[in-house]
Amino acid sequence: AQKITQTQPGMFVQEKEAVTLDCTYDTSDPSYGLFWYKQPSSGEMIFLIYQGSYDQQNATEGRYSLNFQKARKSANLVISASQLGDSAMYFCAMSDYTGTASKLTFGTGTRLQVTL
Amino acid sequence: DTEVTQTPKHLVMGMTNKKSLKCEQHMGHRAMYWYKQKAKKPPELMFVYSYEKLSINESVPSRFSPECPNSSLLNLHLHALQPEDSALYLCASSPRLAGGSYEQYFGPGTRLTVT
Numbered sequence: 001a002q003k004i005t006q007t008q009p010g011m012f013v014q015e016k017e018a019v020t021l022d023c024t025y026d027t028s029d030p031s032y033g034l035f036w037y038k039q040p041s042s043g044e045m046i047f048l049i050y051q052g053s054y055d056q057q058n059a060t061e062g063r064y065s066l067n068f069q070k071a072r073k074s075a076n077l078v079i080s081a082s083q084l085g086d087s088a089m090y091f092c093a094m095s096d097y098t099g100t101a102s103k104l105t106f107g108t109g110t111r112l113q114v115t116l
Numbered sequence: 117d118t119e120v121t122q123t124p125k126h127l128v129m130g131m132t133n134k135k136s137l138k139c140e141q142h143m144g145h146r147a148m149y150w151y152k153q154k155a156k157k158p159p160e161l162m163f164v165y166s167y168e169k170l171s172i173n174e175s176v177p178s179r180f181s182p183e184c185p186n187s188s189l190l191n192l193h194l195h196a197l198q199p200e201d202s203a204l205y206l207c208a209s210s211p212r213l214a215g216g217s218y219e220q221y222f223g224p225g226t227r228l229t230v231t
Contacts, residue, residue: 042224104161
């Protein structure tokens with residue numbers, strides 16, 4: 001069974017600073033995908049970034065980068081130059097590759113507060 | 117257009133009511149999902165449809181009945197719900213079902229309150 005662990009229930013960061021949100025995972029599958037989603041208070045889950053288990057390079061999308069350390073089974077999200085609009089809940093998720101279906105397993109989330 | 121729409125945004129229903137949640141996407145995605153999210157918890161998968169056929173039912177009680185009338189539309193029919201079913205119900209779609217790099221696009225959700 002897959003498991004995602006996010007150990008930081010809440011984080012604070014000052015505007016314009018960088019912040020790292022931690023995510024570790026556990027799976028016996030050699031092939032998997034890791035995702036980060038942002039959920040503002042409005043409720044919508046916004047896709048941020050994806051990392052495949054066979055990808056050699058760390059994924060980047062604008063101000064978001066994923067620090068993928070396969071041996072440590074970690075997939076931390078780095079947000080550079082934080083903005084007030086980054087305040088939200090952030091979920092790390094892993095996809096389960098089965099023959100007939102793809103399921104996302106989510107971590108418990110980290111609430112990020114960006115301050116002035 | 118990477119939009120998934122859900123209606124209604126809010127729904128209050130009694131335990132004897134019958135209501136439906138609607139989800140629509142026009143991205144040509146062939147996989148659609150229903151999730152339930154309780155406050156301060158991660159989303160939990162309920163159902164997965166692939167090519168309009170039910171692919172996964174995560175042991176959801178029968179008072180929740182999904183329906184996929186066509187490739188763009190996903191409904192969730194609700195009947196005889198309990199107060200503990202109050203939650204945010206999220207719909208998502210993805211370009212294909214099996215395999216990983218295809219992220220799921222989520223709608224804004226329906227906040228359901230059962231009284």
